[in-house]
Amino acid sequence: MVSNMKKEKSSKQHKHRSDHDRVEKIRDRERRSPSNDDKSRSPTPTKSNTNDSSNITREGTERMSLSINETNKLRASLGLKPLTIDDHTTTDSDTTKKSLNSDENFVHRPAINLTEKKRTEHVTEKLSVHKEKRMLQEKFLATSTLASEPAESAISWVEKMRQTEEEKRKAAKRAKLLEQMDEEFGVSNLIHEESEKQKQKRYTSKNLAGLRVEHSIEEFKEGQQVILTLKDKKILSDKKDDDDDDDDGDEDVLFNVNIADNETAKERAELAKKKTSGYRAYNDNETADQFGMLNPNKLLEQYDDKKKSSFRLESDGAYDMSNEKVMDEMKQEIRARMQSLIVPTPKVASEYYTTTEMEQFKKPKKVTKKKIRSRKMLKADDLLAMDSSEPRESSTSISLRRAETRRPTAIVSTSKERPTTVSLDKLKREMITTTTTEDDDHLGPDNDLSYGPIEDDAFDELQTVINKTMKLKTKKDSISAEKALSELIEERDRKLKVEIKSEPMEVGIIVPSSSVPPDDKSLVLDTMSEFCRTVGENTIDTTSNIPKLRAATKIKRVNAQASKKSSSKTNVTLDPDDELLQHALQNEDFDDDAMDDTPVEDVNTKPFRLEESILAAEPTLNRGLGSALQLALQKGYIEQEKTRQNARFVSDISAIHYTIEEKNSYEIDDKHARRDRYTSGPLTDFKEKEHYRPDVKLEYVDEGGRRMNEKEAFRFLSHRFHGKGSGKKKIEKRAKKLVEEEMMKKMSSVDTPLQTCNLLKQKQLQLQQPYIILSTNRSRDPQLPPGSITKN
Amino acid sequence: MIEVICNDRLGKKVRVKCNSDDTIGDLKKLIAAQTGTKAEKIILKKWYNIYKDNITLADYEIHDGMNIELYYQ
Numbered sequence: 012m013v014s015n016m017k018k019e020k021s022s023k024q025h026k027h028r029s030d031h032d033r034v035e036k037i038r039d040r041e042r043r044s045p046s047n048d049d050k051s052r053s054p055t056p057t058k059s060n061t062n063d064s065s066n067i068t069r070e071g072t073e074r075m076s077l078s079i080n081e082t083n084k085l086r087a088s089l090g091l092k093p094l095t096i097d098d099h100t101t102t103d104s105d106t107t108k109k110s111l112n113s114d115e116n117f118v119h120r121p122a123i124n125l126t127e128k129k130r131t132e133h134v135t136e137k138l139s140v141h142k143e144k145r146m147l148q149e150k151f152l153a154t155s156t157l158a159s160e161p162a163e164s165a166i167s168w169v170e171k172m173r174q175t176e177e178e179k180r181k182a183a184k185r186a187k188l189l190e191q192m193d194e195e196f197g198v199s200n201l202i203h204e205e206s207e208k209q210k211q212k213r214y215t216s217k218n219l220a221g222l223r224v225e226h227s228i229e230e231f232k233e234g235q236q237v238i239l240t241l242k243d244k245k246i247l248s249d250k251k252d253d254d255d256d257d258d259d260g261d262e263d264v265l266f267n268v269n270i271a272d273n274e275t276a277k278e279r280a281e282l283a284k285k286k287t288s289g290y291r292a293y294n295d296n297e298t299a300d301q302f303g304m305l306n307p308n309k310l311l312e313q314y315d316d317k318k319k320s321s322f323r324l325e326s327d328g329a330y331d332m333s334n335e336k337v338m339d340e341m342k343q344e345i346r347a348r349m350q351s352l353i354v355p356t357p358k359v360a361s362e363y364y365t366t367t368e369m370e371q372f373k374k375p376k377k378v379t380k381k382k383i384r385s386r387k388m389l390k391a392d393d394l395l396a397m398d399s400s401e402p403r404e405s406s407t408s409i410s411l412r413r414a415e416t417r418r419p420t421a422i423v424s425t426s427k428e429r430p431t432t433v434s435l436d437k438l439k440r441e442m443i444t445t446t447t448t449e450d451d452d453h454l455g456p457d458n459d460l461s462y463g464p465i466e467d468d469a470f471d472e473l474q475t476v477i478n479k480t481m482k483l484k485t486k487k488d489s490i491s492a493e494k495a496l497s498e499l500i501e502e503r504d505r506k507l508k509v510e511i512k513s514e515p516m517e518v519g520i521i522v523p524s525s526s527v528p529p530d531d532k533s534l535v536l537d538t539m540s541e542f543c544r545t546v547g548e549n550t551i552d553t554t555s556n557i558p559k560l561r562a563a564t565k566i567k568r569v570n571a572q573a574s575k576k577s578s579s580k581t582n583v584t585l586d587p588d589d590e591l592l593q594h595a596l597q598n599e600d601f602d603d604d605a606m607d608d609t610p611v612e613d614v615n616t617k618p619f620r621l622e623e624s625i626l627a628a629e630p631t632l633n634r635g636l637g638s639a640l641q642l643a644l645q646k647g648y649i650e651q652e653k654t655r656q657n658a659r660f661v662s663d664i665s666a667i668h669y670t671i672e673e674k675n676s677y678e679i680d681d682k683h684a685r686r687d688r689y690t691s692g693p694l695t696d697f698k699e700k701e702h703y704r705p706d707v708k709l710e711y712v713d714e715g716g717r718r719m720n721e722k723e724a725f726r727f728l729s730h731r732f733h734g735k736g737s738g739k740k741k742i743e744k745r746a747k748k749l750v751e752e753e754m755m756k757k758m759s760s761v762d763t764p765l766q767t768c769n770l771l772k773q774k775q776l777q778l779q780q781p782y783i784i785l786s787t788n789r790s791r792d793p794q795l796p797p798g799s800i801t802k803n
Numbered sequence: 804m805i806e807v808i809c810n811d812r813l814g815k816k817v818r819v820k821c822n823s824d825d826t827i828g829d830l831k832k833l834i835a836a837q838t839g840t841k842a843e844k845i846i847l848k849k850w851y852n853i854y855k856d857n858i859t860l861a862d863y864e865i866h867d868g869m870n871i872e873l874y875y876q
Contacts, residue, residue, distance in 0.1 A: 079804075085833065089832050089833070094820055
């Protein structure tokens with residue numbers, strides 16, 4: 012047993028050993044065994060090796076297996092029933108069945124064969140079509156065709172038609188007869204009534220008169236369609252005599268299920284919100300009623316019956332909301348009148364003034380009243396005066412007024428004081444006459460200055476006075492007048508521009524606005540010039556410069572690219588299409604070689620490209636696919652991907668040897684992270700150093716210069732590492748050892764360590780005898796023990 | 804009828820034909836007959852799972868061609 016246990020243990024230990032040894036051993040043993048023991052084996056009738064039909068030798072080993080017959084014999088001897096021989100297929104199928112559905116084996120359904128599917132569909136379609144055809148044909152067969160009918164003559168057909176007519180007539184007669192009979196019996200009235208009743212039974216909204224709707228009117232919005240149903244009623248209405256809440260238990264009540272549900276939901280929500288249902292000591296949510304009255308304290312209001320708001324439909328089945336609206340308005344009024352006791356929350360007073368409060372210390376500017384031209388001061392007397400005195404000035408006055416409206420407020424500012432008694436018209440004329448002296452040239456063509464100076468003494472006096480005042484004013488406000496002038500100029504220019512723009516503009520030609528006289532003081536801002544400025548760096552004053560500049564850019568581009576690109580691109584004579592092409596292509600190139608182009612070129616080339624592409628004639632598509640593509644690119648139909656070069660690959664400096672560390676912060680003490688830190692080196696040798704096989708000999712040297720072997724070297728290292736060496740005894744031991752070694756080395760190889768042979772030789776020499784008597788004390792004195800030596 | 808392979812990793816590897824409804828005890832007898840040991844001495848194991856004598860092969864789900872470890876008491 013013990014040995015078997017050992018065997019077991021050993022078997023367990025060596026389970027991972029390769030099978031080769033074992034197999035070979037087995038092979039050897041088995042090779043030996045059959046040869047030796049075939050005859051001398053113990054009489055077990057069951058062993059037969061090579062004649063076994065069921066023997067399958069795989070690795071060359073002979074397995075001990077029995078045939079079925081022999082097994083059956085054995086089983087019989089043992090008292091077991093014989094082997095049940097199933098078909099291997101069934102057993103296999105069982106196993107396969109088991110294994111099929113197990114997790115390891117998946118048998119997928121075969122994929123849907125699309126062609127098969129199509130074919131079957133096609134076939135089914137055809138079948139259905141045929142079926143339908145058949146059905147139709149059967150129908151047709153039922154009706155007789157013209158050909159199938161017997162050939163009739165016209166006479167017979169006519170007769171047939173007559174017959175049908177007669178039948179119709181007869182039917183009509185019969186109906187009349189019946190009616191007559193009905194009349195006779197007085198049944199017709201009844202029939203009429205019935206028919207009328209049928210009509211009457213139409214259900215209209217009038218039928219709904221007087222019904223009660225159990226929702227508040229507010230829940231119904233205008234234009235909303237709500238379906239109302241009859242509310243369920245109890246069959247036995249238990250009507251109590253003292254119960255007055257429900258007016259009519261028998262009455263039908265309309266309601267909408269959804270609205271009712273909403274109401275119940277709201278109620279439940281309210282209940283849920285109320286934390287303490289029931290008695291509330293402090294009535295915190297005291298709200299005013301619709302009429303401004305406070306809600307009375309309700310005790311145990313959860314037990315009160317819920318008051319249901321309802322309204323009653325009127326006679327025509329509708330409900331008039333106007334009353335309600337009136338009520339609502341009243342409510343709102345009352346609410347507005349109510350004063351709330353909410354007081355603005357008291358704030359902490361700040362020690363510093365706020366900015367708003369600081370403003371109160373600002374001195375208010377003296378706002379001198381601008382006397383706007385007092386049209387209002389036109390009194391009835393003035394009007395009369397106007398009408399009587401100058402009837403023929405009406406047209407001019409109108410024109411003057413028009414001119415005046417065009418004048419900006421600058422004029423208004425200049426006229427600050429004016430005697431009010433003078434008629435308005437004259438005043439205006441004064442104004443114009445005084446101001447026209449200054450800006451005579453700048454009046455537009457619409458201004459009508461066709462009036463002549465009217466000679467009137469009073470008028471002249473007034474004029475002189477007014478002129479003086481005007482001059483005083485203008486001297487003061489000279490600066491503002493200039494501004495006014497500039498404004499005037501601008502306005503007029505704008506009008507001019509409008510006129511110019513109305514003329515048809517040619518494409519490609521930019522008409523400069525030369526009509527504006529460059530004023531020394533004023534800055535002419537012109538929309539066209541601004542636009543052009545933003546478009547092109549160089550002012551586009553003359554169209555002639557444009558082709559020159561184009562050529563210049565072309566040349567520049569050529570110079571830039573001559574070194575790099577082939578000469579095919581540098582065609583001098585280019586059509587606008589090709590130019591655009593070139594521009595587009597060069598655009599690409601510019602993007603690619605961003606480094607190479609000088610910034611100066613970019614500045615020059617970019618605006619022109621834009622300008623050309625915008626203002627040039629649209630390129631035609633008769634040049635081929637390439638130009639079409641370029642056009643599409645230009646217009647933006649195709650997106651052009653600009654390949655941006657990755658700086659990492661382009662730059663000259665690059666980090667070749669680097670390691671990315673600290674991606675995941677592992678601890679130093681982490682065993683498993685540490686594992687690879689020191690152990691994992693290059694797993695394969697360097698390929699470039701394949702033929703380098705150095706002969707390395709590591710020699711460790713002691714302090715004294717002696718060569719150390721590995722063991723000693725390691726000991727030395729560990730002493731150094733731990734910082735402490737061996738103890739005293741050990742050191743002595745080692746020292747002794749070293750001494751002994753030295754002695755060993757010094758020892759003569761021929762002689763004993765005590766140099767016996769040498770001594771003997773010397774003794775021989777001394778005694779002059781070729782022999783030496785080895786004597787002990789015993790020879791002299793037999794009593795002495797044999798080992799003792801005495802000096803001689 | 805299934806065939807079970809019993810291996811004791813020391814040289815004895817037998818293929819035993821038996822029924823699925825045979826018990827382990829019967830299998831042990833068969834093995835003993837084939838290998839020349841005593842049936843009581845045999846222990847059939849599958850990685851620390853000792854097969855008990857009174858349970859059938861089918862219950863242990865021992866199918867055709869399965870290897871069983873052969874140990875001795």
